Amino acid sequence: MDGRFLISTATLALAEALASCSTANQILSIQLLQGSLPPQIVEAFRKSLQSTSLGSSILKFTPEAQLQLIFERLQHWQQLSEPSAAQGASSPLNHRRSSGAIADLVTLGDYWLATAIRQGLLQPLEVNSLQHWVSLPSRWQALGRRDRQTGQPDSQGAVFAAPYRWGTTVIAYRRDKFQSLGWTPSDWSDLWRPELQGKISLLDQAREVIGFTLKQLGQSYNTLDLSAVPGLKSRLQSLNRQVKFYRSTDYLQPLLLGDTWLAVGWSADVLAALPLNPQIAGVIPLSGTALWADLWVRPHGASPSDLVNPWIDFCWQPAIATQLSLLSKATSPIVNGLNPEVLPTALRTNPLLYPAAAILERSEFLEPLPASALAQYQSFWQQMRTVT
Numbered sequence: 001m002d003g004r005f006l007i008s009t010a011t012l013a014l015a016e017a018l019a020s021c022s023t024a025n026q027i028l029s030i031q032l033l034q035g036s037l038p039p040q041i042v043e044a045f046r047k048s049l050q051s052t053s054l055g056s057s058i059l060k061f062t063p064e065a066q067l068q069l070i071f072e073r074l075q076h077w078q079q080l081s082e083p084s085a086a087q088g089a090s091s092p093l094n095h096r097r098s099s100g101a102i103a104d105l106v107t108l109g110d111y112w113l114a115t116a117i118r119q120g121l122l123q124p125l126e127v128n129s130l131q132h133w134v135s136l137p138s139r140w141q142a143l144g145r146r147d148r149q150t151g152q153p154d155s156q157g158a159v160f161a162a163p164y165r166w167g168t169t170v171i172a173y174r175r176d177k178f179q180s181l182g183w184t185p186s187d188w189s190d191l192w193r194p195e196l197q198g199k200i201s202l203l204d205q206a207r208e209v210i211g212f213t214l215k216q217l218g219q220s221y222n223t224l225d226l227s228a229v230p231g232l233k234s235r236l237q238s239l240n241r242q243v244k245f246y247r248s249t250d251y252l253q254p255l256l257l258g259d260t261w262l263a264v265g266w267s268a269d270v271l272a273a274l275p276l277n278p279q280i281a282g283v284i285p286l287s288g289t290a291l292w293a294d295l296w297v298r299p300h301g302a303s304p305s306d307l308v309n310p311w312i313d314f315c316w317q318p319a320i321a322t323q324l325s326l327l328s329k330a331t332s333p334i335v336n337g338l339n340p341e342v343l344p345t346a347l348r349t350n351p352l353l354y355p356a357a358a359i360l361e362r363s364e365f366l367e368p369l370p371a372s373a374l375a376q377y378q379s380f381w382q383q384m385r386t387v388t
Contacts, residue, residue, distance in 0.1 A: 026057045028307035031070055033107040034063035035268075036165060036294050038327035045314050057307060067109045074121040074299055077102045081301020104305045105312075110143060110293040113161055114151030114368035123298045124148075124158035129309045132316035132334065136163075140333035143293060143365065152368060161295035164315045165330040167267035168363060169208060169290040170352060172252065172282045177261040185262060187286045188216040192235075197242050199261040201254060204246040206381035207366050208290060212264070213239060215287055222367045226376050236384040246385075255280065266292065267352050271329040284355050288362030294330070318342075325353060336360075 042061055049055050064070050080101060108116060116122050125144075127133050133141070144161035147154040171185045178184050181195055191200060202209050211221035213235055226232055244260055252273045254260045270282040296312055314320055321332035326346060331353050340348045348354050355363075369377070 026054060026305060026307050027060060028057060028105075028305060028311060029060045029062075029103045030311070031062045031064055031073065031103045031106045033067055033070065033109075033294055034065050036107055036328055036330070037061070038324060040327060041315070041320060041324055044320065045311060048314065054307065054310075062103075064107075067107070067112060070106050070108065071112050071116065071121075073103075074106065074108075074116060075119065077299050077301055078119070078121050081299075102299050102302045104302050104308050105296050105298060108161065108295050108297045110161075110163070110291075110295060111366055111368075113144075113146065113295065113297070116297070117146055117148070117151030117160055121300055122160050123300050123302065124160055125162060125296075125298060125312070126309060127159040130162070130316075131313050133159075135316065135318075135337055136333055137337045140166075140293075140336070144295065161297050162312045162316075163293045163295050163333050164312075165324060165328055165332055166291060166293040167330040168284050168292070168352075168355065169203075169212065169264065170267045170270055170282045170284050171262060172255060172265055172270045172273070172280060173262045174255060174258065174279050175281050176279045177258070184281070185283055188212045189287075191242060191262070191264075192238060196262060198244050200242050201245050201247060201251050201260050201263045202239075202243050203251065203264055203266075204248045206377045208264070209239075209246075209384075210236065210377055210380055211290055211366065212285070215285070215289070221290055221364045222369065224369065224373045226373075226380050233380065233383065236380060240384050252280075268329045271352055282352050284351065284359055284363075286359060288359060288364065291363050291365045293333070293365070322347060329353075 042059065046059055049057055064073075108122075140163050141159075142153060142155065143163055144159050145154060146152065146157045146160050148158055151160075171188075171190075173185050175184070177199075183190075185191075190196075207221070210226070210232075213232065214221060214223050214226075214229065217229060217232065217235065219229055223229060245254075251263055251265055252269060255263045256273065256277050267282070267284075270280075274280055274282065296315070298308065315324065315332070316334050318334060318338055321334035322338075322344060325331045325335050326344065335343065335347070335354070340354075343354070
Protein backbone atom coordinates (compact mmCIF):
# COMPACT_ATOMS: atom_id res chain seq x y z
CA MET A 1 0.00 0.00 0.00
CA ASP A 2 1.34 3.44 -0.97
CA GLY A 3 2.13 5.48 2.15
CA ARG A 4 1.77 8.74 0.21
CA PHE A 5 -1.85 7.82 -0.58
CA LEU A 6 -2.53 7.09 3.08
CA ILE A 7 -1.18 10.47 4.16
CA SER A 8 -3.12 12.40 1.53
CA THR A 9 -6.37 10.58 2.36
CA ALA A 10 -6.01 11.43 6.05
CA THR A 11 -5.18 15.03 5.22
CA LEU A 12 -8.41 15.36 3.25
CA ALA A 13 -10.42 13.86 6.10
CA LEU A 14 -9.08 16.34 8.63
CA ALA A 15 -9.59 19.27 6.29
CA GLU A 16 -13.26 18.34 6.03
CA ALA A 17 -13.57 18.04 9.80
CA LEU A 18 -12.08 21.50 10.36
CA ALA A 19 -13.88 23.26 7.53
CA SER A 20 -16.40 24.93 9.86
CA CYS A 21 -13.87 26.09 12.46
CA SER A 22 -13.76 29.88 12.65
CA THR A 23 -10.63 30.50 14.72
CA ALA A 24 -7.47 31.53 12.88
CA ASN A 25 -3.87 32.48 13.67
CA GLN A 26 -3.59 29.94 16.46
CA ILE A 27 -0.41 28.39 17.79
CA LEU A 28 -0.14 24.70 18.61
CA SER A 29 2.86 24.14 20.87
CA ILE A 30 3.91 20.55 21.53
CA GLN A 31 6.94 19.23 23.40
CA LEU A 32 7.54 15.63 22.44
CA LEU A 33 9.97 12.81 22.95
CA GLN A 34 12.67 12.96 20.30
CA GLY A 35 12.16 10.35 17.60
CA SER A 36 8.61 9.46 18.68
CA LEU A 37 6.88 11.36 15.87
CA PRO A 38 7.94 11.22 12.21
CA PRO A 39 8.27 14.65 10.58
CA GLN A 40 6.08 13.42 7.70
CA ILE A 41 3.12 13.27 10.11
CA VAL A 42 3.63 16.86 11.23
CA GLU A 43 3.90 18.05 7.64
CA ALA A 44 0.71 16.18 6.69
CA PHE A 45 -1.14 17.88 9.56
CA ARG A 46 0.21 21.26 8.49
CA LYS A 47 -1.06 20.69 4.94
CA SER A 48 -4.45 19.58 6.22
CA LEU A 49 -4.92 22.95 7.90
CA GLN A 50 -4.19 24.98 4.77
CA SER A 51 -7.66 24.58 3.29
CA THR A 52 -9.42 25.52 6.55
CA SER A 53 -9.88 28.65 8.60
CA LEU A 54 -6.93 27.45 10.68
CA GLY A 55 -4.61 27.58 7.69
CA SER A 56 -2.49 30.37 9.15
CA SER A 57 -1.93 28.48 12.41
CA ILE A 58 1.64 28.09 13.67
CA LEU A 59 2.84 24.61 14.64
CA LYS A 60 5.71 24.45 17.14
CA PHE A 61 7.03 20.94 17.79
CA THR A 62 9.97 20.89 20.19
CA PRO A 63 11.79 17.54 20.71
CA GLU A 64 13.27 16.54 24.07
CA ALA A 65 15.86 13.80 24.44
CA GLN A 66 14.39 12.21 27.58
CA LEU A 67 10.98 11.78 29.20
CA GLN A 68 12.57 12.81 32.50
CA LEU A 69 13.22 16.29 31.07
CA ILE A 70 9.60 16.62 29.94
CA PHE A 71 8.37 15.56 33.37
CA GLU A 72 10.57 18.17 35.02
CA ARG A 73 9.20 20.75 32.59
CA LEU A 74 5.67 19.84 33.68
CA GLN A 75 6.66 20.43 37.29
CA HIS A 76 8.09 23.82 36.36
CA TRP A 77 4.95 24.83 34.46
CA GLN A 78 2.77 23.80 37.37
CA GLN A 79 4.62 26.29 39.53
CA LEU A 80 4.18 29.00 36.90
CA SER A 81 0.46 28.40 36.56
CA GLU A 82 -0.25 28.63 40.29
CA PRO A 83 1.51 31.75 41.62
CA SER A 84 1.03 32.68 45.26
CA ALA A 85 -1.69 35.17 46.16
CA ALA A 86 0.97 37.66 47.20
CA GLN A 87 2.29 37.83 43.65
CA GLY A 88 -1.00 39.06 42.24
CA ALA A 89 -2.42 38.91 38.75
CA SER A 90 0.19 41.23 37.28
CA SER A 91 3.19 39.27 38.53
CA PRO A 92 5.95 38.22 36.10
CA LEU A 93 4.88 34.61 36.53
CA ASN A 94 1.36 35.37 35.38
CA HIS A 95 2.78 37.29 32.45
CA ARG A 96 4.87 34.27 31.46
CA ARG A 97 1.76 32.12 31.64
CA SER A 98 -0.20 34.41 29.35
CA SER A 99 2.72 34.67 26.94
CA GLY A 100 2.37 30.96 26.09
CA ALA A 101 5.28 29.51 28.08
CA ILE A 102 3.23 26.37 28.80
CA ALA A 103 2.92 23.93 25.91
CA ASP A 104 -0.49 22.78 24.72
CA LEU A 105 0.53 19.12 24.71
CA VAL A 106 3.54 17.05 25.72
CA THR A 107 4.68 13.46 25.43
CA LEU A 108 4.57 11.49 28.66
CA GLY A 109 5.41 7.83 29.19
CA ASP A 110 2.67 5.71 30.76
CA TYR A 111 4.93 4.94 33.73
CA TRP A 112 4.99 8.67 34.63
CA LEU A 113 1.26 9.26 34.30
CA ALA A 114 0.09 8.43 37.82
CA THR A 115 2.78 10.57 39.43
CA ALA A 116 2.02 13.49 37.14
CA ILE A 117 -1.69 13.38 38.01
CA ARG A 118 -0.99 12.99 41.72
CA GLN A 119 1.26 16.06 41.65
CA GLY A 120 -1.37 18.11 39.83
CA LEU A 121 0.74 18.53 36.69
CA LEU A 122 -1.99 17.65 34.18
CA GLN A 123 -5.52 18.57 33.20
CA PRO A 124 -8.02 16.10 31.71
CA LEU A 125 -8.62 15.86 27.98
CA GLU A 126 -11.96 16.75 26.37
CA VAL A 127 -12.59 13.19 25.31
CA ASN A 128 -16.16 13.88 24.12
CA SER A 129 -14.69 16.08 21.40
CA LEU A 130 -12.31 13.39 20.12
CA GLN A 131 -13.93 11.76 17.11
CA HIS A 132 -11.64 8.72 17.05
CA TRP A 133 -11.77 7.98 20.77
CA VAL A 134 -14.43 5.32 20.10
CA SER A 135 -12.03 3.63 17.66
CA LEU A 136 -9.39 3.19 20.35
CA PRO A 137 -9.44 -0.39 21.71
CA SER A 138 -10.71 -0.59 25.29
CA ARG A 139 -7.30 -1.51 26.72
CA TRP A 140 -5.87 1.76 25.44
CA GLN A 141 -8.84 3.80 26.60
CA ALA A 142 -8.39 2.33 30.09
CA LEU A 143 -4.70 3.30 30.07
CA GLY A 144 -5.58 7.01 29.99
CA ARG A 145 -8.61 6.94 32.32
CA ARG A 146 -7.43 7.71 35.85
CA ASP A 147 -8.58 8.78 39.31
CA ARG A 148 -8.14 12.54 39.64
CA GLN A 149 -6.45 12.33 43.04
CA THR A 150 -4.33 9.17 43.02
CA GLY A 151 -3.64 8.79 39.30
CA GLN A 152 -4.49 5.09 39.57
CA PRO A 153 -6.43 3.39 36.74
CA ASP A 154 -10.15 4.04 37.23
CA SER A 155 -12.85 2.87 34.83
CA GLN A 156 -15.02 5.82 35.91
CA GLY A 157 -12.18 8.35 36.05
CA ALA A 158 -11.33 11.29 33.81
CA VAL A 159 -9.28 10.77 30.65
CA PHE A 160 -5.85 12.30 31.23
CA ALA A 161 -3.92 10.76 28.35
CA ALA A 162 -4.23 9.90 24.68
CA PRO A 163 -1.81 7.09 23.71
CA TYR A 164 -0.29 7.60 20.28
CA ARG A 165 2.25 4.77 20.10
CA TRP A 166 3.29 1.76 22.13
CA GLY A 167 5.92 -0.95 22.25
CA THR A 168 7.28 -3.85 24.26
CA THR A 169 10.32 -5.11 26.09
CA VAL A 170 11.98 -7.64 23.81
CA ILE A 171 14.94 -9.98 23.50
CA ALA A 172 17.51 -9.03 20.85
CA TYR A 173 20.16 -11.58 19.89
CA ARG A 174 22.87 -12.37 17.35
CA ARG A 175 21.91 -14.98 14.77
CA ASP A 176 25.53 -15.96 14.11
CA LYS A 177 26.30 -16.70 17.76
CA PHE A 178 23.20 -18.83 18.25
CA GLN A 179 23.68 -20.76 15.02
CA SER A 180 26.39 -22.82 16.68
CA LEU A 181 24.10 -23.51 19.64
CA GLY A 182 21.31 -24.90 17.48
CA TRP A 183 18.54 -22.84 19.05
CA THR A 184 17.31 -19.26 19.22
CA PRO A 185 15.71 -17.41 22.15
CA SER A 186 11.92 -17.53 22.36
CA ASP A 187 11.07 -16.87 26.00
CA TRP A 188 12.42 -15.42 29.23
CA SER A 189 13.52 -18.85 30.52
CA ASP A 190 16.22 -18.93 27.85
CA LEU A 191 18.17 -16.21 29.69
CA TRP A 192 19.11 -18.75 32.37
CA ARG A 193 20.67 -21.27 29.96
CA PRO A 194 24.26 -22.04 31.05
CA GLU A 195 25.74 -21.40 27.60
CA LEU A 196 24.79 -17.72 27.92
CA GLN A 197 26.69 -17.06 31.14
CA GLY A 198 28.48 -13.72 30.87
CA LYS A 199 27.07 -13.08 27.40
CA ILE A 200 23.92 -11.04 28.01
CA SER A 201 23.05 -7.46 28.92
CA LEU A 202 19.98 -6.32 30.83
CA LEU A 203 18.27 -2.99 31.28
CA ASP A 204 19.34 -1.17 34.42
CA GLN A 205 15.71 -1.13 35.59
CA ALA A 206 14.48 -3.01 38.67
CA ARG A 207 10.84 -3.20 37.53
CA GLU A 208 11.85 -4.56 34.11
CA VAL A 209 14.30 -7.23 35.28
CA ILE A 210 12.41 -8.38 38.36
CA GLY A 211 9.24 -8.15 36.29
CA PHE A 212 10.32 -10.56 33.56
CA THR A 213 11.70 -12.90 36.22
CA LEU A 214 8.27 -12.88 37.85
CA LYS A 215 6.74 -13.54 34.44
CA GLN A 216 9.08 -16.49 33.94
CA LEU A 217 7.85 -17.84 37.28
CA GLY A 218 4.22 -17.49 36.21
CA GLN A 219 3.58 -14.29 38.18
CA SER A 220 2.64 -10.72 37.24
CA TYR A 221 5.02 -7.85 36.50
CA ASN A 222 2.98 -5.92 39.08
CA THR A 223 3.26 -8.38 41.97
CA LEU A 224 2.84 -6.46 45.24
CA ASP A 225 4.63 -8.80 47.68
CA LEU A 226 7.86 -10.24 46.27
CA SER A 227 8.58 -12.19 49.45
CA ALA A 228 5.51 -14.33 48.75
CA VAL A 229 6.94 -15.62 45.45
CA PRO A 230 8.79 -18.93 46.07
CA GLY A 231 12.29 -19.07 44.63
CA LEU A 232 12.35 -15.48 43.38
CA LYS A 233 15.53 -14.42 45.19
CA SER A 234 17.55 -17.42 44.07
CA ARG A 235 16.25 -17.02 40.53
CA LEU A 236 17.38 -13.39 40.46
CA GLN A 237 20.79 -14.30 41.84
CA SER A 238 21.35 -16.98 39.21
CA LEU A 239 20.26 -14.51 36.53
CA ASN A 240 22.84 -11.99 37.75
CA ARG A 241 25.58 -14.54 37.09
CA GLN A 242 24.50 -14.58 33.43
CA VAL A 243 24.85 -10.82 33.01
CA LYS A 244 27.85 -9.06 31.50
CA PHE A 245 26.49 -5.59 32.24
CA TYR A 246 23.35 -3.59 33.09
CA ARG A 247 22.62 -0.52 31.00
CA SER A 248 19.56 1.39 29.81
CA THR A 249 21.31 3.57 27.21
CA ASP A 250 23.61 2.49 24.37
CA TYR A 251 23.01 -1.11 25.42
CA LEU A 252 22.75 -2.41 21.86
CA GLN A 253 26.21 -1.27 20.74
CA PRO A 254 28.01 -4.25 22.35
CA LEU A 255 25.48 -6.56 20.67
CA LEU A 256 26.13 -4.95 17.29
CA LEU A 257 29.87 -5.43 17.82
CA GLY A 258 29.50 -9.03 19.00
CA ASP A 259 30.70 -8.36 22.55
CA THR A 260 27.39 -9.74 23.85
CA TRP A 261 25.15 -12.43 22.37
CA LEU A 262 21.81 -11.29 23.78
CA ALA A 263 20.32 -8.07 25.08
CA VAL A 264 17.01 -7.24 26.73
CA GLY A 265 15.76 -3.88 25.49
CA TRP A 266 12.87 -1.83 24.21
CA SER A 267 11.29 -2.69 20.88
CA ALA A 268 11.72 0.77 19.32
CA ASP A 269 15.48 0.64 19.99
CA VAL A 270 15.80 -2.89 18.61
CA LEU A 271 13.76 -2.13 15.48
CA ALA A 272 16.03 0.84 14.80
CA ALA A 273 19.11 -1.37 15.19
CA LEU A 274 18.03 -4.21 12.90
CA PRO A 275 19.03 -2.49 9.63
CA LEU A 276 22.49 -1.78 11.06
CA ASN A 277 23.50 -5.43 11.24
CA PRO A 278 21.76 -8.35 9.49
CA GLN A 279 22.96 -10.67 12.26
CA ILE A 280 20.68 -8.97 14.81
CA ALA A 281 17.20 -10.38 15.39
CA GLY A 282 14.50 -9.70 17.94
CA VAL A 283 11.67 -11.63 19.57
CA ILE A 284 8.87 -10.89 22.01
CA PRO A 285 8.90 -13.59 24.73
CA LEU A 286 6.07 -16.10 24.34
CA SER A 287 4.97 -15.88 27.97
CA GLY A 288 4.34 -12.14 27.65
CA THR A 289 6.32 -9.02 28.35
CA ALA A 290 6.16 -5.44 29.60
CA LEU A 291 4.27 -2.88 27.53
CA TRP A 292 5.09 0.81 27.31
CA ALA A 293 3.26 3.70 25.68
CA ASP A 294 3.91 7.30 24.71
CA LEU A 295 0.96 9.53 25.53
CA TRP A 296 -0.29 12.99 24.64
CA VAL A 297 -1.15 14.88 27.85
CA ARG A 298 -2.29 18.44 28.62
CA PRO A 299 -0.15 20.38 31.12
CA HIS A 300 -1.90 22.04 34.02
CA GLY A 301 -2.37 25.70 33.19
CA ALA A 302 -2.26 25.26 29.41
CA SER A 303 -4.54 27.76 27.67
CA PRO A 304 -7.55 26.61 25.60
CA SER A 305 -6.67 25.74 22.02
CA ASP A 306 -8.79 24.83 18.98
CA LEU A 307 -5.92 22.73 17.65
CA VAL A 308 -5.35 20.23 20.48
CA ASN A 309 -8.23 17.87 19.73
CA PRO A 310 -7.79 18.02 15.93
CA TRP A 311 -4.13 17.08 16.39
CA ILE A 312 -4.92 14.10 18.65
CA ASP A 313 -7.65 12.95 16.26
CA PHE A 314 -5.29 13.35 13.33
CA CYS A 315 -2.80 10.98 14.98
CA TRP A 316 -5.62 8.46 15.44
CA GLN A 317 -6.85 8.46 11.86
CA PRO A 318 -6.23 4.92 10.52
CA ALA A 319 -4.08 6.10 7.62
CA ILE A 320 -1.91 8.28 9.84
CA ALA A 321 -1.75 5.66 12.60
CA THR A 322 -0.47 3.13 10.09
CA GLN A 323 2.27 5.41 8.83
CA LEU A 324 3.23 6.49 12.34
CA SER A 325 3.67 2.82 13.24
CA LEU A 326 5.98 2.13 10.32
CA LEU A 327 8.01 5.31 10.54
CA SER A 328 8.43 5.66 14.33
CA LYS A 329 9.29 2.00 15.06
CA ALA A 330 6.39 1.78 17.53
CA THR A 331 2.75 0.84 17.00
CA SER A 332 -0.23 3.16 17.11
CA PRO A 333 -2.97 1.71 19.35
CA ILE A 334 -5.48 2.44 16.59
CA VAL A 335 -3.79 -0.27 14.52
CA ASN A 336 -4.81 -2.89 17.07
CA GLY A 337 -8.47 -2.20 16.31
CA LEU A 338 -8.13 -2.44 12.53
CA ASN A 339 -8.72 -5.45 10.31
CA PRO A 340 -5.24 -6.93 9.68
CA GLU A 341 -6.09 -7.32 5.99
CA VAL A 342 -6.12 -3.54 5.49
CA LEU A 343 -2.67 -3.08 7.03
CA PRO A 344 0.49 -2.81 4.91
CA THR A 345 2.42 -6.06 4.63
CA ALA A 346 5.46 -4.44 6.25
CA LEU A 347 3.38 -3.82 9.37
CA ARG A 348 1.20 -6.91 9.76
CA THR A 349 4.11 -9.32 9.10
CA ASN A 350 6.49 -7.68 11.56
CA PRO A 351 6.05 -9.49 14.92
CA LEU A 352 7.87 -6.73 16.83
CA LEU A 353 5.42 -4.11 15.55
CA TYR A 354 2.34 -6.30 15.31
CA PRO A 355 2.63 -9.02 17.98
CA ALA A 356 0.42 -12.07 18.04
CA ALA A 357 -2.80 -11.41 19.91
CA ALA A 358 -2.08 -14.20 22.41
CA ILE A 359 1.29 -12.72 23.38
CA LEU A 360 -0.23 -9.25 23.69
CA GLU A 361 -2.94 -10.63 25.94
CA ARG A 362 -0.29 -12.08 28.27
CA SER A 363 1.65 -8.80 28.40
CA GLU A 364 1.27 -6.02 30.96
CA PHE A 365 1.87 -2.36 31.57
CA LEU A 366 4.04 -1.55 34.57
CA GLU A 367 1.39 -0.23 36.92
CA PRO A 368 2.08 2.30 39.69
CA LEU A 369 2.88 0.45 42.92
CA PRO A 370 2.61 1.65 46.54
CA ALA A 371 5.76 2.96 48.18
CA SER A 372 6.13 -0.17 50.32
CA ALA A 373 6.14 -2.40 47.24
CA LEU A 374 8.61 -0.17 45.39
CA ALA A 375 10.95 -0.31 48.40
CA GLN A 376 10.78 -4.09 48.29
CA TYR A 377 11.62 -4.13 44.57
CA GLN A 378 14.61 -1.91 45.26
CA SER A 379 15.77 -4.17 48.08
CA PHE A 380 15.55 -7.29 45.93
CA TRP A 381 17.35 -5.41 43.12
CA GLN A 382 20.26 -4.49 45.38
CA GLN A 383 20.53 -7.99 46.83
CA MET A 384 20.46 -9.53 43.37
CA ARG A 385 23.42 -7.50 42.18
CA THR A 386 25.60 -7.80 45.29
CA VAL A 387 25.42 -11.58 45.65
CA THR A 388 27.75 -13.48 43.31
